[in-house]
Amino acid sequence: MLHTPSGYWDPLLWILALIVAILIAYIIRGFGRKDYKGGEQSKPFLSGMDIPDEKELHIRAGNIYWGFMEGLEGYYDIMKKIHTGVVNDYVAWFLGVSALLFIVILIVGVT
Amino acid sequence: MNMNWLLTHSPALLIAIPLLAAFLTPLIDRLSKRARNVLVLIVLITVEVVMIVLAWDVFTGNTHIYTMGASNPTATIPVQAAIPIRIVLEVDGLSAFMGLISATVSLAAGLYSLAFVRRETGQGRYYTLLLLMLVGMLGMEFTGDLFNLFVFLEILSIASAALIAYRFYRGDAVEGAFKYFVISSLGALMVLFAIGLLYGQYDLLNMAALAKVMKYTMLDKIALVLFIAAFAMKCGAIPMHMWVPDSYTVAPASITAMLVVASQVSLYALFRICFSLYGLTLDVTTVGIIIISLGLLSMFVGVTMALPQKDIKRLMSYHAISQTGYMLLGVGVGLYLIGKPEFSTYGMAAMEGGIFHIFNHALYKGLLFLTAGAIFYKVKTRNLNEMRGLAHSMKFTAIFFMIGAFAIAGIPPFNGFASKLLIYESVYCVSPILSIIAMLVSIITLASFVKVFHSAFMGPPMRNTKEGEVPKSMLIGMVILTVGIILFGLFPGWVVDHIVHPAAQALADQAAYIQAVIGG
Amino acid sequence: MIYNIPFIVVVLLIIVGLATVVFKRNLIKIVIGITIIESGVNLFLITLGYRENSVAPIYTFAPSTKMVLPVPQALTLTSIVIGVAVMALMLSFAIRIYQHYGTLDSRKIRRLRE
Numbered sequence: 209m210l211h212t213p214s215g216y217w218d219p220l221l222w223i224l225a226l227i228v229a230i231l232i233a234y235i236i237r238g239f240g241r242k243d244y245k246g247g248e249q250s251k252p253f254l255s256g257m258d259i260p261d262e263k264e265l266h267i268r269a270g271n272i273y274w275g276f277m278e279g280l281e282g283y284y285d286i287m288k289k290i291h292t293g294v295v296n297d298y299v300a301w302f303l304g305v306s307a308l309l310f311i312v313i314l315i316v317g318v319t
Numbered sequence: 320m321n322m323n324w325l326l327t328h329s330p331a332l333l334i335a336i337p338l339l340a341a342f343l344t345p346l347i348d349r350l351s352k353r354a355r356n357v358l359v360l361i362v363l364i365t366v367e368v369v370m371i372v373l374a375w376d377v378f379t380g381n382t383h384i385y386t387m388g389a390s391n392p393t394a395t396i397p398v399q400a401a402i403p404i405r406i407v408l409e410v411d412g413l414s415a416f417m418g419l420i421s422a423t424v425s426l427a428a429g430l431y432s433l434a435f436v437r438r439e440t441g442q443g444r445y446y447t448l449l450l451l452m453l454v455g456m457l458g459m460e461f462t463g464d465l466f467n468l469f470v471f472l473e474i475l476s477i478a479s480a481a482l483i484a485y486r487f488y489r490g491d492a493v494e495g496a497f498k499y500f501v502i503s504s505l506g507a508l509m510v511l512f513a514i515g516l517l518y519g520q521y522d523l524l525n526m527a528a529l530a531k532v533m534k535y536t537m538l539d540k541i542a543l544v545l546f547i548a549a550f551a552m553k554c555g556a557i558p559m560h561m562w563v564p565d566s567y568t569v570a571p572a573s574i575t576a577m578l579v580v581a582s583q584v585s586l587y588a589l590f591r592i593c594f595s596l597y598g599l600t601l602d603v604t605t606v607g608i609i610i611i612s613l614g615l616l617s618m619f620v621g622v623t624m625a626l627p628q629k630d631i632k633r634l635m636s637y638h639a640i641s642q643t644g645y646m647l648l649g650v651g652v653g654l655y656l657i658g659k660p661e662f663s664t665y666g667m668a669a670m671e672g673g674i675f676h677i678f679n680h681a682l683y684k685g686l687l688f689l690t691a692g693a694i695f696y697k698v699k700t701r702n703l704n705e706m707r708g709l710a711h712s713m714k715f716t717a718i719f720f721m722i723g724a725f726a727i728a729g730i731p732p733f734n735g736f737a738s739k740l741l742i743y744e745s746v747y748c749v750s751p752i753l754s755i756i757a758m759l760v761s762i763i764t765l766a767s768f769v770k771v772f773h774s775a776f777m778g779p780p781m782r783n784t785k786e787g788e789v790p791k792s793m794l795i796g797m798v799i800l801t802v803g804i805i806l807f808g809l810f811p812g813w814v815v816d817h818i819v820h821p822a823a824q825a826l827a828d829q830a831a832y833i834q835a836v837i838g839g
Numbered sequence: 840m841i842y843n844i845p846f847i848v849v850v851l852l853i854i855v856g857l858a859t860v861v862f863k864r865n866l867i868k869i870v871i872g873i874t875i876i877e878s879g880v881n882l883f884l885i886t887l888g889y890r891e892n893s894v895a896p897i898y899t900f901a902p903s904t905k906m907v908l909p910v911p912q913a914l915t916l917t918s919i920v921i922g923v924a925v926m927a928l929m930l931s932f933a934i935r936i937y938q939h940y941g942t943l944d945s946r947k948i949r950r951l952r953e
Contacts, residue, residue: 210737210812212744213665219732219809266778269703270629272770277627287624291561293952295498295869295945299505299860302559306509306548309609314540317605466914473921480928490939491950497866497932498951504873504925505860511918512853512880518911519887565951 322372327392329373330385330408330461333418334454336369337362341450348443356433359446363422363429366453370415370422377415378821382835384409384463395836403525407836409463412825416674416818417587420681421456423803424580425449428573431689431796434789435573435696436485445485445571451478452577459584463836465514465524465596468588469507472553475581476503483570483578492569499566502559506549513542513549526596527836530829535600543601546592547609553585555640556647557616567636568701572692573796575632576685579639583677586643590650590826598829599658607655614647615753618760626767630701631691631775634767635684638727641760642680648757649673649742650826652749657827665745670823671815672741678819679734679807683726686800690720693789693797694775703771708780713788717776719797724772726804728765734804737811845886852879866933866943870926877922884915 209218340362348355385408395403455475484496552559567575621641628634653670656662693716710717726733747754859872888908896909
């Protein structure tokens with residue numbers, strides 16, 4: 209049992225609780241209707257579009273999280289401009305950070 | 320050759336055995352390939368076993384000292400001197416902890432490489448350099464002498480650079496290796512300059528002897544800044560992190576797993592300098608806040624840059640940067656609180672969280688990189704846009720990937736959750752914002768691994784891949800790390816009490832470090 | 840004042856080396872820059888050991904008992920050897936990069952970016 213500052217964590221007890229919860233969920237599932245398989249209910253839904261043959265349906269990695277990328281477009285523009293890939297810039301960043309650390313530790317000090 | 324002899328001489332044996340084997344490997348490689356593979360495996364297993372024996376003894380309370388070249392290895396100060404003369408290896412709790420990590424991940428990577436590089440040329444050189452990387456890591460972890468630290472740092476970085484460029488028939492591998500090597504040797508030269516500054520003032524190179532006489536003069540402050548900047552760059556803290564994705568992507572997958580441990584050894588060196596060399600003479604508030612800010616920046620920028628990546632190993636290497644931020648955050652909070660009364664309530668827990676996270680990260684990140692290598696072995700591409708449906712044929716790899724992804728996202732009951740819980744609950748007491756950012760980063764980590772799992776493993780199977788799983792030795796390498804993840808996840812209390820707490824205690828206690836070498 | 844000149848030279852060498860690494864685009868010039876920094880740090884280590892009116896620490900029947908410190912000389916020798924290995928490996932990387940990319944301009948060797 210791992211003791212943290214505000215409590216404790218015991219994964220074995222957690223697994224036990226998880227098994228009990230899964231059992232309860234399974235029993236509740238058993239109370240449902242059994243005739244839903246194979247019909248309209250089990251096909252994937254893409255906003256009512258006509259989906260192509262299900263065997264070939266796969267969203268490629270570049271298109272996942274499109275909304276997230278669009279929303280943070282300003283941040284990602286800056287980040288992509290910073291990561292140039294030129295080795296001189298890597299050294300420049302290192303020198304910049306050490307200059308900043310010099311100023312903070314030697315002169316100013318954070319209080 | 321009884322246990323006592325082994326325990327006394329184990330720090331030197333652990334460095335000498337892989338070093339001798341590294342020099343024998345090219346010779347044996349000329350005779351027979353199988354003999355070379357057998358030699359490498361035997362050496363890696365021996366290092367692991369001796370390391371476990373040494374760590375068992377160190378964690379139960381004895382710090383081991385070894386003076387290189389003396390007639391009595393445990394006597395550090397000669398009869399007519401007042402300071403330690405020779406190079407002293409000092410294995411305390413944190414060194415043994417990091418040594419366990421290096422030995423375990425090297426064993427897994429070595430086993431994995433047996434099948435992974437089977438078709439490449441120059442395998443003799445590969446295994447030589449792999450053993451030299453192990454020597455560099457163990458040397459940096461065990462040494463008690465500053466210049467020895469620099470020498471092993473350079474051994475590690477030269478061997479790593481040569482291994483990153485292993486597939487030199489591809490242009491991007493050599494490019495990544497060049498970028499890594501330029502900035503790594505610049506960092507090492509700054510470390511040497513700082514060592515020269517400290518030597519010029521105090522005429523001492525031994526870390527414990529220096530810690531005893533350290534006064535925090537202006538030159539010491541300059542040396543501290545150079546140490547922090549260089550070692551933070553070597554472990555991949557933002558904003559000096561740009562070599563990490565470039566080099567981790569192009570190296571062979573088993574070498575990337577070892578590069579992760581190499582970065583963590585630089586993290587260990589940073590903590591050793593801050594806690595055991597300078598200790599309470601530092602301005603702990605300033606340096607603590609600097610390390611905490613480096614940690615926060617690394618966590619956030621690392622994971623947000625990981626999300627849009629399309630190359631599987633580049634994505635994972637940004638996650639390596641982000642998880643290093645967790646370690647910097649945890650131990651940075653510990654440094655911020657050292658010397659204050661709150662240290663014993665939640666400062667120690669923060670340090671335990673950060674240090675536990677080091678071991679967990681080496682295990683699950685190593686596993687994830689090994690699975691990415693397995694995918695590359697089957698599909699010959701690392702681009703996520705071009706692969707799908709690999710779970711149909713690579714079932715074991717998919718399961719290992721899922722375990723690694725759950726561990727890195729901090730999902731119970733795996734080991735990532737245990738160390739992240741310690742960090743969240745203790746860092747919260749310093750400022751709630753730190754905990755909030757840490758949890759946010761954890762969620763985005765899960766999001767990006769869901770993306771990888773969907774792109775690589777789910778969906779209809781690809782048309783032109785061969786059926787079947789990757790070779791057995793690669794699976795055995797992954798199994799070693801998975802067993803570590805599951806065991807650490809199911810028994811975190813035992814691990815923290817017996818393995819992590821001695822390490823955190825050894826780091827925080829500068830007096831014990833000094834007393835082991837000089838003192839008594 | 841005259842005994843401070845080596846330290847000033849060290850600082851100048853390191854500044855010149857850093858400027859070369861940051862501003863020059865040719866890969867060979869970047870390697871030369873790293874070598875200049877390494878020379879600067881080696882000079883720094885040697886200069887730390889100097890004592891006035893001293894002899895080299897290599898005699899058995901020494902003409903004087905004042906000797907310069909031998910430890911920094913050992914450190915510098917190690918560092919020179921490491922510098923040779925670093926320079927050799929970096930130059931071999933530069934050769935391979937030229938074979939693959941056809942150019943040595945660091946702005947054009949950017950297949951790995953973002």
